Amino acid sequence: MASTLSLKGSRVLITGGLGFIGSNLAHRLVAEGARVVIYDACLDPYGWNEANLDGIWDQVEFVRGDVRDFASLSAQVRKADFIFHLAAQVGREISMSDPALDVSINCNGTLNLCEAIARYNRDCKVIYAGSRGQVGEPIYLPVDENHPMNPTDVYGANKLAAENYLFVYGRAFQFPVVSLRLNNVYGPRCQMHHGYYGILNWFLKNAMLGEPITVYGDGQQTRDYIYVDDVVDAFVRAALSPKTDGQAYFVGSGVETVFLDMVKTILRVVGKGEYVHVPFPPERERIDIRRFVVTYQRLERDTGWRPTVSLEDGVRRTFEYYRDRLPLYLEKKQARKRA
């Protein structure tokens, strides 16, 4: 495996790398001198966007492939030192209306990855994008890694299953795995097509276009919002530290933010817009949770990671990014085929 000091020169595979978090990670890894392969099936309604790799297309290899396609995935797994596994069905409501789709991508796709590594390349390290959705409604706050897992939706259940598959295979076939259970991530390069997920970005787009922001219920539910650059830094640190092998960590700001305050922050930064309260749609209320915030102490202990970007600053940076690029996120272009 590559040196534990730097990713420079390492061969890195990012599944879901044309999406929001994966593409931000790709920019960072290219800057670090890694040899980056982007593996993405370009599935809708997910966040793949050709514009996400603007500036680095010539420095990455793009493979249009599906994690459910064992042969195609294996061919890339064979060559990787580090595998950042981000490809997923990411819509929580979608997971309830089409659970079989969620199983096929999040479970079967991850099992494909496990099998490919076990057969062809046990010298790689896997960094998995887990989710706060694995936890469900917390029974204490802040949530830490000892908190029980009671997911409220199929997405959360399958993200947890996939995390377990990776740990099971990692133990059985002796390759290192780390899971980063991400909170509500926002920032540049997130899709702006719908509000199934990436709600902060969706609201930012609403405000920028003068569309009313719809707040379900009283807006007093809380979340832990984390800026994407901080998340990317967590991925890099988790990849490089041997202490993270076999471990799961929560990645969040550690700040419990009232939903309505997040909305007001957006309106303040954009300088226009409005919000309206609407009743919870039943399909949303069924899976919603009331309060959420994590402690990142364990990740800090093992990697030195700390969040560095406040909500106000992060929303401002996100607004700056989309100010000239919003049309690119309202109308997607076909991803170019490089392989």
Ligand SMILES: NC(=O)c1ccc[n+]([C@@H]2O[C@H](COP(=O)([O-])OP(=O)(O)OC[C@H]3O[C@@H](n4cnc5c(N)ncnc54)[C@H](O)[C@@H]3O)[C@@H](O)[C@H]2O)c1
């Ligand atoms: N954004 C968040 O707030 C958040 C929070 C918790 C966990 N996560 C996890 O982070 C990861 C990335 O999420 P994101 O926000 O960047 O989403 P995204 O929709 O922007 O990116 C997901 C990418 O995966 C690709 N993809 C989907 N199915 C695929 C398949 N079968 N094969 C290959 N590629 C496929 C999509 O085309 C898309 O480009 C996911 O695993 C998600 O569960 C995200």
